[in-house]
Amino acid sequence: MENKLRVIRAQQRMQCGVMILIPNARLGLKGFKICHTVRIIDRLDGVRLLWSLLKNPHPDVKASAAWALCPCIENAKDAGEMVRSFVGGLELVVNLLKSDNKEVLASVCAAITNIAKDQENLAVITDHGVVPLLSKLANTNNDKLRRHLAEAISRCCMWGRNREAFGEHKAVAPLVRYLRSTDTNVHRATAQALYHLSEDVDNCITIHENGAVK
Numbered sequence: 001m002e003n004k005l006r007v008i009r010a011q012q013r014m015q016c017g018v019m020i021l022i023p024n025a026r027l028g029l030k031g032f033k034i035c036h037t038v039r040i041i042d043r044l045d046g047v048r049l050l051w052s053l054l055k056n057p058h059p060d061v062k063a064s065a066a067w068a069l070c071p072c073i074e075n076a077k078d079a080g081e082m083v084r085s086f087v088g089g090l091e092l093v094v095n096l097l098k099s100d101n102k103e104v105l106a107s108v109c110a111a112i113t114n115i116a117k118d119q120e121n122l123a124v125i126t127d128h129g130v131v132p133l134l135s136k137l138a139n140t141n142n143d144k145l146r147r148h149l150a151e152a153i154s155r156c157c158m159w160g161r162n163r164e165a166f167g168e169h170k171a172v173a174p175l176v177r178y179l180r181s182t183d184t185n186v187h188r189a190t191a192q193a194l195y196h197l198s199e200d201v202d203n204c205i206t207i208h209e210n211g212a213v214k
Contacts, residue, residue: 112130
């Protein structure tokens with residue numbers, strides 16, 4: 001009975017932590033509350049629970065889970081190894097880029113930005129086709145998606161010939177149009193993405209031809 005009560009209390013603490021983390025992740029809050037909550041969730045294996053919610057059929061649940069995973073990955077001590085410990089987890093995240101829901105797409109792009117900070121994980125998601133899937137989203141007019149997509153593209157440029165592949169999949173010209181947005185966060189993310197993409201000569205030509213420099 002005592003062991004059963006311990007399990008119930010642990011589950012309640014983990015659920016409470018997840019409930020705190022999801023709205024905080026949406027608001028972009030940092031600091032003690034996020035770090036403390038992430039430590040609790042990690043200790044109770046809550047990250048695995050969040051990752052499993054990415055399989056939920058409801059888009060709102062998927063998006064909330066992906067947003068909540070971002071600070072978990074960002075604040076984990078060994079984030080790369082933690083992410084790789086989830087069998088099929090990286091392939092699941094990449095496949096969510098096929099969603100039609102803009103909130104799901106934005107949250108998954110944000111998660112990919114954090115996942116791709118680890119070179120081994122970046123190599124794995126590249127093998128799973130993250131570059132063509134991100135490139136297909138480039139023509140979006142949604143500023144929230146634009147920002148997180150540009151950040152994901154910027155981070156994914158750091159592996160192999162990904163920057164050349166983005167050019168081959170026609171992602172560069174649409175990104176230049178993001179500079180016309182009124183959202184400064186979009187401008188910042190786009191400038192960073194174009195900087196990394198411009199290290200490829202063909203991409204540099206495309207960026208100039210589409211009026212990035214005037």
